[in-house]
Amino acid sequence: MAEVMQAGPLLEIQHLSVRFGGLTAINELDLQIAEGEIFALVGPNGAGKTTVLNCISGLIKPAAGSIRFAGNELLSLQAHQRASLGIGRTFQQLQLFNSMTVLDNLLTARHTQLHAGILSGILPFGRSKREDASTRQQAMDTLVLLGLESYARRNTGSLPFGVQKLIGVARALVLHPRLLLLDEPAAGVPPQEVQELAARLRSWQNELGTTLLLIEHNMRLVQAVADRICVLDYGRKLAEGAPGIVLSNPAVLEAYLGRGATKKVQQEGITHAES
Numbered sequence: 001m002a003e004v005m006q007a008g009p010l011l012e013i014q015h016l017s018v019r020f021g022g023l024t025a026i027n028e029l030d031l032q033i034a035e036g037e038i039f040a041l042v043g044p045n046g047a048g049k050t051t052v053l054n055c056i057s058g059l060i061k062p063a064a065g066s067i068r069f070a071g072n073e074l075l076s077l078q079a080h081q082r083a084s085l086g087i088g089r090t091f092q093q094l095q096l097f098n099s100m101t102v103l104d105n106l107l108t109a110r111h112t113q114l115h116a117g118i119l120s121g122i123l124p125f126g127r128s129k130r131e132d133a134s135t136r137q138q139a140m141d142t143l144v145l146l147g148l149e150s151y152a153r154r155n156t157g158s159l160p161f162g163v164q165k166l167i168g169v170a171r172a173l174v175l176h177p178r179l180l181l182l183d184e185p186a187a188g189v190p191p192q193e194v195q196e197l198a199a200r201l202r203s204w205q206n207e208l209g210t211t212l213l214l215i216e217h218n219m220r221l222v223q224a225v226a227d228r229i230c231v232l233d234y235g236r237k238l239a240e241g242a243p244g245i246v247l248s249n250p251a252v253l254e255a256y257l258g259r260g261a262t263k264k265v266q267q268e269g270i271t272h273a274e275s
């Protein structure tokens with residue numbers, strides 16, 4: 001008992017409620033995510049998944065509740081303070097600089113984190129120069145980790161969408177977040193590339209131990225990567241547990257992923273029996 005309390009969850013959401021005018025988008029939500037876990041939030045459109053991510057990263061202020069990260073209450077912190085605690089995120093819209101190289105996209109993300117001020121950035125010696133070399137190395141290491149090193153000098157906008165998705169992940173990962181919020185990593189990725197994306201996510205997560213909270217509609221990816229999932233509907237938690245169990249429950253599929261979901265999931269071959 002003492003051990004459990006000592007370890008504690010990395011992220012703990014308690015009684016979270018969000019209202020937009022008369023709409024209750026999140027209703028008394030409780031969630032706990034352990035360090036090193038891959039946790040997926042799933043549910044139909046409008047269920048409140050992005051709103052939860054926005055509350056964690058600081059884009060939305062909830063009406064009530066608490067979000068604790070590594071013992072810190074996040075709701076009293078600004079978005080940039082949460083980022084410096086080690087919370088990173090990707091967005092559905094990629095937010096990459098298309099006319100820059102892949103490497104430069106990672107460097108721009110990393111530069112914002114450096115301590116060097118304006119003057120040391122101008123002067124070509126000292127700390128700034130050392131930081132440049134190590135930043136470049138870290139960016140290359142991140143590209144290698146995601147199998148993207150051959151794209152380093154390529155123009156980002158010219159690359160396939162699936163690759164750009166991974167570059168978005170790399171751009172967040174280069175900041176070494178302790179918790180990474182992934183907003184629909186498989187959206188727009190061709191079906192034949194989803195398994196590869198899942199394998200890559202799993203492999204770098206194994207290597208770095210980064211805790212992942214992902215929103216995803218693609219159940220094939222969820223089945224392949226998530227340790228646990230939470231099904232949201234109308235801002236409430238409807239089911240939580242291992243994906244194979246939760247997603248093979250016909251009642252959950254029909255009620256929370258839409259009418260006909262059981263059939264669709266069976267057609268796509270992602271039933272519990274096959275997982």
Ligand SMILES: Nc1ncnc2c1ncn2[C@@H]1O[C@H](COP(=O)(O)OP(=O)(O)OP(=O)(O)O)[C@@H](O)[C@H]1O
Binds near residue numbers: 020047049050051
């Ligand atoms: N800024 C906002 N102003 C008003 N309503 C909002 C706002 N953001 C979200 N909502 C509403 O809150 C509810 C939850 O939206 P949210 O985007 O979190 O759902 P979601 O599960 O991420 O959906 P999707 O899978 O379509 O991205 C929806 O009814 C949505 O219309």
